[in-house]
Amino acid sequence: MLQGFIAILLGLGLMGALAIAMADHLALPLQRLAEAVRNMSAGNFDTRVPAISSGEMRVLEDGFNDMAGHIEEAHRSMQSRIEEATAQLVFQARHDALTGLVNRREFELRLDKALDTVHAGGDEFSVLYIDLDRFKAVNDACGHLAGDELLRQISLLFQGRLREEDTLARLGGDEFGIMLANCSLTKARQVAEDLCALSAEYRFVWQDKIFAIGASIGLAPVTRDVRDVQEIFALSDAACLQAKELGRNQVCELAPATQTxxxxxxxxxxxxxxxxxxxxxxxxxxxxxxxxxxxxxxxxxxxxxxxxxxxxxxxxxxxxxxxxxxxxxxxxxxxxxxxxxxxxxxxxxxxxxxxxxxxxxxxxxxxxxxxxxxxxxxxxxxxxxxxxxxxxxxxxxxxxxxxxxxxxxxxxxxxxxxxxxxxxxxxxxxxxxxxxxxxxxxxxxxxxxxxxxxxxxxxxxxxxxxxxxxxxxxxxxxxxxxxxxxxxxxxxxxxxxxxxxxxxxxxxxxxxxxxxxxxxxxxx
Incomplete structure (x- = not known):
């Protein structure tokens, strides 16, 4: 009788130990899965669990890892599309849709940054304000499609004569701006004259018509006396207007005013x-x-x-x-x-x-x-x-x-x-x-x-x-x-x-x- 009772106790103890061992065997993988789910919820999409269990638990581990891989790939793809769309929006906000050149807003920001450098003792620069002389004649005779094509061709023409560090912008309509970085006034004058001669020699062909174009160019050297971007535009625009009034297809220059x-x-x-x-x-x-x-x-x-x-x-x-x-x-x-x-x-x-x-x-x-x-x-x-x-x-x-x-x-x-x-x-x-x-x-x-x-x-x-x-x-x-x-x-x-x-x-x-x-x- 006593021996039977002892046997029962031993059997119960052995079953308890076995149950505890089985619980530990199941609990640890489940804890790893729960922790991995929490990591995924926190945005750690590269989370994986060790696939070291057997049976149904191994199926769960493999399934979680497969699902996590798909989620990570979908997130990476979505993030890439968001970055591409953001970059495209930023580019569109800074560039002219027709010519691909930087627009007036971006040009002003670059001028502002360059002017800060000048005020801090950095190199001075020059700005050209360009107005095409006979753009309206092309638009009136051939329509807006021809005018748009003229602007694209002129943009490429000007770009081909500038350095990589220079900035060419379309300011609106048939007006362009150029920032000549780290450029002496003598060199800036030469660049302006070259562009003026280039536009005078250029011929725009549309269907059976040929047009001479030409450009009036205002040159404004930017020194420490220039107060802000608005003054740069005022100087260069006024110089361009003067070039038009003097007969077009020429360069005029206006220097910054002193305090006096x-x-x-x-x-x-x-x-x-x-x-x-x-x-x-x-x-x-x-x-x-x-x-x-x-x-x-x-x-x-x-x-x-x-x-x-x-x-x-x-x-x-x-x-x-x-x-x-x-x-x-x-x-x-x-x-x-x-x-x-x-x-x-x-x-x-x-x-x-x-x-x-x-x-x-x-x-x-x-x-x-x-x-x-x-x-x-x-x-x-x-x-x-x-x-x-x-x-x-x-x-x-x-x-x-x-x-x-x-x-x-x-x-x-x-x-x-x-x-x-x-x-x-x-x-x-x-x-x-x-x-x-x-x-x-x-x-x-x-x-x-x-x-x-x-x-x-x-x-x-x-x-x-x-x-x-x-x-x-x-x-x-x-x-x-x-x-x-x-x-x-x-x-x-x-x-x-x-x-x-x-x-x-x-x-x-x-x-x-x-x-x-x-x-x-x-x-x-």
Missing amino acids: DRRRDRGNWASRLASALSEGRLIVEAIPIRALHAGVPGGQIAELSARLNEPGQAPIALSALIDAAERYDMASVFDHHFLETAIRSLARATRQQMGMRCMVPLSRAAIANSKTGDFIASQLEEHGIEGQGLCLMFSEDISTHQTSQLIEFSRRMRELGCQIALTEFGGGVSSFTQLRTLAPSYVRLSLSLTRDIGDGVTSTALLRAILEITAEQDIYSIAEDVDDTPLLEHLRKLGIAYAHGKAVAPREPFDAWFEGAVMRGSRG
């Missing part, structure tokens, strides 16, 4: 502006904007622009005026003149219960000066209106370089009832970030997105993406300088909300537009 020159020139500009204002030669213009869909707010809308009529000279356009005004710290003259014109007209329209909106472009100085907001508030109060009809416009360059100032300015303007619009939208990689930080009511699309829309699916795809994102945020899109009806219809079908340009309505003096379109409603 600036004080003298500022006094000259102040006198010219004062005379122009008192004599009514600073003409504020209206660029009518039309809604393209029934579902967007309509009514009479205009963007304000201006020209300066000088005796015996061609009118000076707003872009050149602003360049000069910012160069001599006088931009507030235009800002205040625009704002006074817009708010005075809005007040009159409000009293007559006539709906209108004025889109007013402001300079970078307006954002930097805290008194701009005070001026707008006082003007609205003086005329007894709120700011609902006033939309303040800022370029992407301003919103990129003065973001914190613009955020605060935008907040205050919205408190007054005003709206905000960003211009040149989509031309830089920071555009989508600005939608979140600035919350604009409108974006005026970059010409690089709309002008070359027929060149392929890439620009159209990027434009569609922008329109989808802005629509989700209740932001209205505006296409600028739309000059033909087929393009206007194409942009409408894509979903763009508003447009301006020759296909919509010609620009005209603001007072004439206000009296006709707003007060009498005589324009559609």
Whole structure:
């Protein structure tokens, strides 16, 4: 009896030990699998488990490793596609879709970086501003396809004469910019003359027509006296304009001004502006904007622009005026003149219960000066209106370089009832970030997105993406300088909300537009 009991106890002990051993044999592989699953969930897609078990547990280990391998490969493939798409988007944001050259935005960034080096004691450089002389003749005679092909050929022609360290950019339309790095002024002059001669000798052939082209080139040496990128453009653009005025197909040079020159020139500009204002030669213009869909707010809308009529000279356009005004710290003259014109007209329209909106472009100085907001508030109060009809416009360059100032300015303007619009939208990689930080009511699309829309699916795809994102945020899109009806219809079908340009309505003096379109409603 006792021996049987002892045998039973021994048997139970042996079974317990065997059960523990089996539990350990199963528990350890399961623990390894559980740990591997946790690692995979944390994003460690190269996780594997040792395949050292037998039986059903080995099947589980092999199955996990196979599954992990497939997940790792899918993740790697997806990551590669994301990186490729990101690189493509960055490239498109920095380059011109038609020619493949860097665009104006990227050119400005490179100039800014090079100028910082000069200010720090580095090598000076030179900039060429090039305007093709007979591009319009090709466009008018043969159409936009011929004009596009001319731009591509000219781009290749210029590239073939430049060094690898130089930068060639398409600035817009038929205008190009070149940054000649580490280049003496003597050498820069020679390069400019060579390019001028090259463009004069070049012949563009389209079907049965042959065109001589030529180019006017402005040269601006960039020294420590140059304050910023805007001054570089002002100098080189003014030199290019001078080359055109002197007969085209030649090179003109403008050097940076010294502090003494600036004080003298500022006094000259102040006198010219004062005379122009008192004599009514600073003409504020209206660029009518039309809604393209029934579902967007309509009514009479205009963007304000201006020209300066000088005796015996061609009118000076707003872009050149602003360049000069910012160069001599006088931009507030235009800002205040625009704002006074817009708010005075809005007040009159409000009293007559006539709906209108004025889109007013402001300079970078307006954002930097805290008194701009005070001026707008006082003007609205003086005329007894709120700011609902006033939309303040800022370029992407301003919103990129003065973001914190613009955020605060935008907040205050919205408190007054005003709206905000960003211009040149989509031309830089920071555009989508600005939608979140600035919350604009409108974006005026970059010409690089709309002008070359027929060149392929890439620009159209990027434009569609922008329109989808802005629509989700209740932001209205505006296409600028739309000059033909087929393009206007194409942009409408894509979903763009508003447009301006020759296909919509010609620009005209603001007072004439206000009296006709707003007060009498005589324009559609």
